[in-house]
Amino acid sequence: MTTWSPPSADRAATSPRTRLRIVVRTNPDKAGPIVGALRDAGHELVDDVGANGDVVLSDLHPSYGKIWELMERVGRTILYPHSAWPTLHCDGVYPVHPSVEAAFVVGEGSRQVLEAVGFSPPTYAVGWPYGELLPMRTTTPRRLLFGANHPDRLGHLALRQRIDNERIVDELVDGGFEVTVRHVGTLRQNGLQRRPGVRYHAAGRNGAGIARPPEDDLAEADVVVSCGTFAHRSLALGIPTVMCKQSEWMSDGLRPGQPGYLRQWSRYAHLLHFPYDADDDLAGTVRAAAADPGPAEEWRRRFLGEPFDPAAFVRRFEEVVG
Numbered sequence: 001m002t003t004w005s006p007p008s009a010d011r012a013a014t015s016p017r018t019r020l021r022i023v024v025r026t027n028p029d030k031a032g033p034i035v036g037a038l039r040d041a042g043h044e045l046v047d048d049v050g051a052n053g054d055v056v057l058s059d060l061h062p063s064y065g066k067i068w069e070l071m072e073r074v075g076r077t078i079l080y081p082h083s084a085w086p087t088l089h090c091d092g093v094y095p096v097h098p099s100v101e102a103a104f105v106v107g108e109g110s111r112q113v114l115e116a117v118g119f120s121p122p123t124y125a126v127g128w129p130y131g132e133l134l135p136m137r138t139t140t141p142r143r144l145l146f147g148a149n150h151p152d153r154l155g156h157l158a159l160r161q162r163i164d165n166e167r168i169v170d171e172l173v174d175g176g177f178e179v180t181v182r183h184v185g186t187l188r189q190n191g192l193q194r195r196p197g198v199r200y201h202a203a204g205r206n207g208a209g210i211a212r213p214p215e216d217d218l219a220e221a222d223v224v225v226s227c228g229t230f231a232h233r234s235l236a237l238g239i240p241t242v243m244c245k246q247s248e249w250m251s252d253g254l255r256p257g258q259p260g261y262l263r264q265w266s267r268y269a270h271l272l273h274f275p276y277d278a279d280d281d282l283a284g285t286v287r288a289a290a291a292d293p294g295p296a297e298e299w300r301r302r303f304l305g306e307p308f309d310p311a312a313f314v315r316r317f318e319e320v321v322g
Contacts, residue, residue, distance in 0.1 A: 019042055020038075020053075020054045020055060020318075020321060021044045021046060021053035021054050022043055022044065022045050022046065022053055022054065022057050023046050023049070023052070023053040023055070023057070023070060023074060024045050024046065024047050024056075024057045025056065025057065025058035025059065025060065025067050025070070027059045027082065029214075029229070030059055030081065030082060030130075030229065031057075031059065033129035033130065034057070034080045034081075034104075034129060036310070037310035037314050038057075040310065041314040041318075045057075049066045049067060049069075049070045050066075050070075052073065052074065053074055054074075054321070055074065055076040055077065055321050056070055056074045056076065056077040056078070056099070057077075057078050057079075057080055058070075058077060058079060059079065059080050059081065060087060060089070061077065061087075061089065061090075061096055061097040062089075062094070062097075063094035063095070063097070068097065071097050071099045071100075072099070074099070075099050076321070077097060077099040077100045077101065078100075078101060078102050078103070078104070078317065078320065079100060079102070079103040080104050081105050081106045081110075081129070082229075083106075083228050083229040083232055084106045084107060084110065084229070084232040084303040084304055085110060085113075085228065085232075085272065085303070086105050086110040086111075086113050086119075088113075088117065088262055089260075090114075090117055090118075091117045091262045091263055091264050091265075092260065092261065092263030092264065093260035093261070093262065094260070096120070100121050101121055101122075101320065101321075102121050102122045102123070102320045103119070103123045103124070104123075104313070105123055105124070106125065106126065106127065106128055106129070106304060107127070107128075107302055107303040107304055107305035108302055108305060109271060109272075109299075109302035109303040110123075110125070110303060111123045111125050112268075112271055113268045116264075116267050116268040116271065117264060117267070118264075122320070124316055125305055126305075126308060126312070126313045126316070127304075127305045127306040127307055127308040127309060128236055128304045128305060128306070128308055129308035130229075130233060130236065130308075131215075131236060131237075132236065132237070132307075133306075133307055134237050134238040135238050136297050137238045137239070137240070137293065138240070138290060138293060139222045139240060140222065141177065141222045141223045141240070141289075142177065142178055143177070143178045143180070143221055143222045144175075144177040144179050144180070144221070144222065144225065145180050145182060145217055145218065145220070145221035145223070145224045145225070145226075145234075146168055146169060146172060146179060146180070146181045146182070146225045146226065147214075147217075147224065147226030147231065147234075148181060148182065148184075148190045148226075149164065149165055149190075149226075149227055149228070149244065149245055150183065150184035150185055150189075150190060151189045151190065155186075155189050157185075157189060157190065157191065161191070161245070162190065162191020163191060164191075164244060165190050165191045165192055166193075168244060168278055168282065169181060169192065169198065172225065172282065172283075173195070173197065173198065174283070175282065175286065176283075177283075177286070179197070179199070180198070180200075180221070181198060181200050181201070182203055182212075182214075182230070183200065183203065184202075184203045184204070187200065201217055214230060214233050218233065218237055218239060221239060222239075222240070222290065223239070223241070223242065223286050223289060223290050224240070224242070225242045225243075225244060225278055225282070225286070226241070226243070226244065227244045227245040231243050231274075232303070232304065235299075235300050235304060236300075236304055238293075240286075240289040240290040240293060240296070241274075241276065241289060241296060242276045242278050242282070242286055243274040243276065243277060243278060244277075244278035246272070246273055246274060246277050246278075246279065274299050275299060276288065276295065276296060
């Protein structure tokens with residue numbers, strides 16, 4: 001925890017306090033560039049959900065647990081991006097916490113989806129903060145990397161998602177590809193078991209983030225099949241990508257292991273949908289994605305946007321917080 005003390009009486013009398021004390025709900029592989037920009041601008045970042053401060057910075061707005069208690073206590077919350085997709089708990093899973101004053105998202109696509117859902121706080125697109133945006137490439141698909149849909153921090157993953165993980169591995173092997181599976185949590189938690197000819201890389205977690213960086217696996221892949229942040233990182237690097245988990249999926253629920261469901265999916269599914277879908281003929285879709293990046297480029301433009309501009313983000317954050 002970062003230590004903090006209030007400004008001296010002399011300083012308080014001669015100048016207004018503009019340095020914010022920001023209590024961060026740190027998602028290790030997502031918060032870094034956002035936190036870094038605010039810290040470089042002179043604000044104090046505190047990674048301790050038991051602390052007090054001027055405002056909470058979180059990628060989620062749950063309705064239970066320590067983060068909920070933190071938002072209740074501080075009374076002001078700003079959301080930072082959880083991935084290139086927006087966080088959709090507000091669509092019937094649980095309501096937006098009343099302390100949420102604004103949300104920062106990666107691209108205009110996410111802002112449009114939240115608008116369609118009826119998310120009421122103002123929303124701002126800040127660009128892709130997680131590394132370079134490289135040109136999309138074409139390739140001959142031989143080495144396939146599957147980033148499995150992973151369990152939460154308590155090891156929970158819905159049965160439907162575990163079944164889908166197993167189905168994708170089977171179809172990639174049957175398609176004649178060299179398959180590597182990257183998984184967070186145990187294979188069993190992911191609904192997987194070892195099979196001959198498939199390599200398995202445990203991403204794991206440590207105190208600072210993902211123990212095996214995504215780039216270690218992405219560098220070796222011709223095509224990536226995945227969802228969420230890992231698929232978005234793949235797209236940012238220009239790697240042909242096929243996305244899973246694009247149908248009307250359940251979301252995290254009111255309690256761990258109790259999934260909820262998105263209620264207005266039909267209103268925005270067409271906005272979210274990535275053109276290369278793992279629910280179609282998977283081997284054929286892999287080859288199509290590797291041969292023609294055009295459809296993926298349009299989706300990437302809307303949801304990954306421009307490179308992250310730290311100074312522009314900080315200016316907007318300071319305007320919002322006031």
